[in-house]
Amino acid sequence: MxxxxxxxxxxxxxxxxxxxxxxxxxxxxxxxxxxxxxxxxxxxxxxxxxxxxxxxxGLTNAAPGSTQGLYLVVSDIEGARAELVARGIEVSEVFHDAGGILYHGHEAGDTTHGLAGQERIAGPHPDRASYGSYATFSDPDGNGWVLQEVTQRAPGR
Incomplete structure (x- = not known):
């Protein structure tokens, strides 16, 4: 199925x-x-x-801006960020997480820490590991988006 x-x-x-x-x-x-x-x-x-x-x-009773952690996968994090910025979208600087490969911050505007001690480190992942570099942005209500660089998919994806 x-x-x-x-x-x-x-x-x-x-x-x-x-x-x-x-x-x-x-x-x-x-x-x-x-x-x-x-x-x-x-x-x-x-x-x-x-x-x-x-x-x-009339589509939902959820509070405006309450949706967080919507991932947009990109093959070039710096290029995708630059294109959004050129379109007038406010996007965080590219970062990676000090403790792992899946960043899950509280909000797209959170520039320092995520959950469970995760910490944003400026710049892309030092090895440019697939799934390891991020940038974030929010819509006008605060719904939070994460750009994630994926250059090589995990097996089965």
Whole structure:
């Protein structure tokens, strides 16, 4: 059985502001439908991704900005960061984690520590290990994204 993650719903406070942010970040607009005043769905897809995001009116009761740890895998962390910055997106500097290969900070804006004693070290992983370099950004509501550099997939991926 194949199970493919297709859509992640993001809680946002201002649908038009979120839509503009994600379009600026380079996400493709797939749908913007509002069949009533109580329901609107905006569906966007990151470049190269098979999984999309959706937000709108009447889709979730989650607090705006409460979604954290959304990973976008990139083959060139510095290039991806530079492209987002050139598009006007505020992105952290590239970093790696002192204690491991999976960074899971509290928030995208957290520039020093993650969970369980993890610590951000400036710059990419010293060996440029696949899965080892990161940068973070947030949407206008604070939903947190992590760029992760993957140059060689783990077996079975």
């Amino acid at each position: 194949d199970l493919k993650l297709e859509v992640v719903i993001l809680p946002v406070s201002d649908v038009d502001r979120a839509k503009a942010f994600y379009e600026t970040a380079g996400f493709r607009l797939d749908l913007d439908a509002a069949p009533s005043d109580e329901w609107r769905s905006v569906h966007l897809t990151p470049p190269g991704s098979e999984c999309s995001i959706m937000f709108g009116t």
